Amino acid sequence: MELVVLTSKAKNNKLYAPIILIGALVLAACDSPEEAAENHLQKGKELFEKGEYDKAILELKTSSQSEDKRSDTYYYMALLDEKSNNFKSMRENLIKTIELDPNNTEARQKLGKVNLLFGDLDKALEQADVVLQSNPASEEAKLLKASVYIRQQKKEQASEIIDSVLAVNAGSIDALSLKAAMYFENNQFDQSLEMVNTALTKDTKNLPLRLFKIKINAKQNNIEAVIDDYKQLIEIYPDAENFKLSLASIYAMTDKLQLAETLLREMVAKKPDNVEPKIVLLEFLNAKNKEGVSPEFKTMMAGAKNTPALALELSKWMLVSGYADDAASGLKQVADVDKNDKTGLTARTILAEIDLNKKELDKAEKEISAILATNSDFVDASLLKARLFLMQNKIDDAIDLLNKTVWTKNDSDQAFMLLGQAYSLKKDQKQAEKNFKQALELNPANIQAFIPVYSGYLQANQKETARQYLNKALNAKPNQILLLTNKADLDISEKRWDDAQETVQRIALFSKNKAVPMYLQANILQGKGQYADAVKLYEQLLNEFPGHVNSMVNLVRSYEALKERDKAIAFLESQQKKHPEDLAIVGVLSDLYMANKDYVKAKQLLSSQIKQSPDKSVPLYLALAKVEAVLTKSAEGAKEVYIKGLQDNPDNPQLSLALAGLYEQLGNKNEARKIYESVIEKSPDTTLAINNLAALLIDSSVSDDVARGLSMAERFKEVDNVYLQDTYAWGLVKNGKTSEGLALLESLIVKEPKMPEIRYHLGVAHLNNGNKATAIVELKQALSLSEKQKRGFTGKEDAEKRLKELEHK
Template sequence: MLIGKFRKYKSFLPYLVVNALVLTACNSPEEMADNHLQKGKEFFEKGEYDKAILELKTSSQSGDQRSDTYYYMALLDEKNNNFKSMRENLFKTVELDPNNLEARQKLGKVHLLFGDLDKALEQANFVLSARPEDADSKLLKASVYIRQGKKDQATEIVDTVIAANLENIDALSLKAAIFFEDNQLDKALDLVNSALIKDTKNLPLRLFKIKINAKRNNIEAIIDDYKELVRIYPDAENFKLSLASIYSMTDKLELAEALLREMLDKNQDKVEPKIVLLEFLNAKVKDRVEGEFKSMLAKSGKNSTAILELSKWMLASGYIDAASGGLMQVAEMEGNSNTGLTAKTILAEIALNKKEYEKVEKSIAEVLAVNSDFVEASLLKARLLLAQNNPDQAIELLNKTVWTKNDSDNAFMLLGQAYVLKKDQKQADKNFKQALEINPANIQAFSPIYGGYLQANQKETARQYLDKALKSKPNQALFLTNKAELDILEKKWDDAQETVQRLALFSKNKAVPFYLQANILQGKGQYADAIKLYEKLLVEFPEHLNSMANLVRSYEALKQRDKALSFLEAHQAKHKDNLVVVGVLSDIYMANKDYEKAKQLLLNQIKMSPDKSVPLYLALAKVEAVLGKGIDNAREVYVKGLQVNPDDPQLSMALAGLYEQTGNKSEARKIYERLIAMNPDTNLAINNLAALLIESNSSEDVLKGLEMAERFKDMDNTYFQDTYAWGLVKNGKSKEGLAVLESLVVKEPKMPELRYHLGVAHFKSGNKATAIVELKQAIALSEKQQKAFAGRDEAKKMLSELEH
């Protein structure tokens, strides 16, 4: 269930196959003459790698190139985990000396590491042709076979190596990995245990053992494994954090806290262990945070830097009064030093958050009077301007700031926010990225950039930003949550497990790591275990929609929909005013085609919760549409719902959409106009009315539709911008409309209506051939998606005319 890994050693897990062939040796130097080569070798053997590399580089730069120079450079690369350079140096070694079998063997292992299986096999076979009983090359060959899915051939080779040497750790590891893949966990564990007897401190094997016990859901065994790692590697703080995380996830909070305090006691001069403890307390026992903070301040004495950092954490975590006390203490201790001015500026920022603008302006003036170049005060002034909705002055001030000091991540972040206010997303993103170059963990710059790449389905780029953020702030709950979600999305279950384990220590909402843990189990096909966690979550958080939905999906995967139904019926009986469970339950009734039950459930809930009836009427309309085999029944439900909830925008929009669907555009228009009259900034209603008018036969209406849609010209919404572009085309401004549509289709290439509009725009611009292509694409996409679009009939008719 829980997997703990220490990222530093992650690439050597036996399960990854390569780990059975752990590369050994050192760094990489070069040799000039034989003298430099020999000196390089001597330094290498002594472990003086810096000196070795200098000698070897000198040797490689000479005209008399020797294979040993590059081989030892490869060994040094291996020592530094620089496998790309190692491969290049091994290539050169083999080129100069084709019979260097050790170099070929290592080259094969590096090929395996990079996934070049045929090349790895080639090197293994070359060595075996010269040394038929070479165990390492046999295991290399077996590893390739495992990657190629040739498990039987791999097993045969591994068994011969073990038969020849019962103490070959790499062979035992590889055999255990094969058992693990076959889900023969007990056999895998027995082999790992026997290997650990021979090599007690073998870290990859110990981590693999944790992985096996995790798959066996043996939490106590995992705890024992981590205890042993902490004993063997007492200075590896990450193992202690992993153990504390497991204690935390299993509600052994006292043990977790004791471990964190032990880490703090050993590092009293460092701020980070103090913050880790505060983060844990904030997540698990919030009422003790302020007391612990005060105790830390008392022990910090005159260490104003530590007090400042602890106060900043308290402020970021919402403990404003306590943070203010710490900041005032720093301001008194430090006076007008930079540290003191920083504390005063942060105190002014607290006033800004309370909208005490006069107080903020006074504080900024006082700080700048002492030091006119104090950047933090200038940044606060920019924040004040943004709070007062004055982005232009803020940009002017911030540009001056970055001109004199271009290493302030917050200056670029604020520039990004200023451009967001000006609706210039391109400039905003540029400045957010600049902020992240300086500080990858700047949350306010990170969130829009990371979210933007995810939304654009550029997950690899999003992960690069996330990895940098986590490297800078490894315990930040937002980054950990993002990483767990991304790992789950990409089915990287082991990485997700490690992240969730760490998140368990620092998440303020304990439901988050449990929910993500359930997601992992569900994704791995361990549905019964996932169901237990979802049910546990729903006891504490009865309205958690995603847990309900995933609970149903997990039961569905086990072909036990009846059990999902039973659970939700019982859940609804306990929480009768819970509209979320009513919605999920009615969906299951609908899936079972038990429409009368769904109808009765919704009607009963409407009587019980008339003040919360809007979503119930929306759901009931769908049921009635199925029961009545038409949409008249749905229309009656919407009308009745609006009698109870006059002018509700959701019901009104639903009814207007239904009128459009049935061709009653005049009634739809009336509803949209009424909604806009009540709320002039209702973009969805404005868009729908504009689209309706643009399709009118009245040139006056078509022009009015375009005028309404012009508000969407610079809005980052494809559907709204499409309405604007279509309005341009329909009003005879085809080239302008075409330019907008071509930019939109890059973002949304699979939107049939957009393709249709683009086809018409091309035709009106004289591009008949391109128009035919786009119209065909629109119709094909519509058929593939089994979804009609406004104008489909016109598209078919137009295409037929153009092709004949």
């Protein structure tokens, strides 16, 4: 290629700059693909070593796109993946590295570790063996192999390898860590601690080792050692706020409240302009020293006079936490600084929201109008106006306003949350869920959007998806008690004991109610099979908070696991003597007597309590009816109890409905019908009475009754309840509207496939529609489910009769 040299004349020409550019491009084009790939690789390496990872990945990706493929390009891309914890991509890049350079032992060792992380034990072992073939002394490959053996429960082989490594290198951090882990798994805590301490003498700042040491001490319930461990971590990592919060949590759990408060105040002093430490301190005071919240808030507000944004956030927290007067005072302070800028308008909008929550709708509406007159595009005020529409039951107006809001500003999680609520009110669950999820995309910790989405996934048993939403929410609001409690419950249900323990410690720091972390801690002990320890904690909790039903139930279960039911009975009897008015204790104790087949004692307890608490006797009569039915081996015994209960509690709907249900069970439908009619006459909106009476009427042989039953069940047409909708669908079928009823029943069977009643109704609907083969299948299913569930259903005899006739035709 001929290189063009510019003359001085050319330099003065206007084409000089473009010519220079063209020259540069021509020169760059002279690089071969091999040279270009090498240049980008070298730049990528240099940037990686400097810690400029974003720039490094651009150079490495450019190199990888060249026709000339280089193993180092993919290896360094894998190292960048490791930095960002993107292990899936890391594995792919390591595989590509080894394809291009099978002798890259470092890549093989890392690939083995990633495979171990993903649980691909055979593949991890394969990489370790390949490395050891070329380098039998490789410590890293040996320990990788030992790690695989540990996961495969081949502990002897693993221990042999680890000991061989330590014999050559007594200070091997990884070998000592594995040895410590093996001791820990075998409950040899002293030996495990010794290994960790030895390793820490070699690497004092090793964070995983220090956290493991805390775990060992916590396992032995050595709280003072755990506290000391966290103090050392704080010395080593003074800017890591999480360690300080963890230490404060432990102080709080062990009633060292002053130490916890001092530590939190130090965090506030270190970052005086940061709102988060201040809110953490307020949350702690709110949980442990409620009287101190208001004075502390006022002190903080005095220091925030020149920072209205900080004052606004503090005031918002006070409002959410139930300190409405203090919050209103703080918001007025913010609004007075400049009532028409964004911060001031936000404060004014929240003050209007307070009026709205007080049901002072006219006052709120007036202020909302004033704010929008100042700034018609102020989203918070528009959202508050939408809330006002919802409170006034103007759902379509709210949806229209919210849709306009998200059209102009689609980054408001509150707008999407309110849209979700509006569509929920319209029974459009699909649109509601869509908008709730959109709100969570913008703000994962929007509690009002989080609750329906999270609960929905739990109900569908999609726990992993539920956890993903929960983790995102906690990343945004790590100290939110509702989120933490949900996490603890989920961790316990999935037996993630270490995670649960850490969560409970955080709850202990911020929970207003001491019973919550105590109860969850007892749950953890119970779940791990440490029943004796769980019993001690449940008993302590019940002595401090008598009548906590779940604690009583779990106490009984723990004693049952220890085969010590008599101790459970003795404890609850002592509780009942101390707190004779507590019906919760009576209820659990009577159930325990029933489980112990001590029916006479259960009857005596309930009868005695009815005399002692006649004004609270309804639940006692309901329980006594079950006992009497068992004692007399007849439903008649229960009937007499219900009648006596109604004499003492005239027209009580619970007792009335129980008696009506019993009459249905006994085949006395006329008496049941009279009671349902009476209940509805006195309480026209009693859903259960309406449903049961409608079902009785629909099953009647009188056409007027059947028509009236459908008319009553019309109200269940849009209700999100399978059982109520089934009554309506059955009414349609019995009134000759077979196609409409059939369509509804087919949608219900998807939601509740194991309900015999729906199968029976569906079978009759298909039969009425001329589908005999399908009718036979559904009727058989109804009877089969009834047998498996060991319960009858209304229409069972008719189902048997119809099936017999169909099969003999």
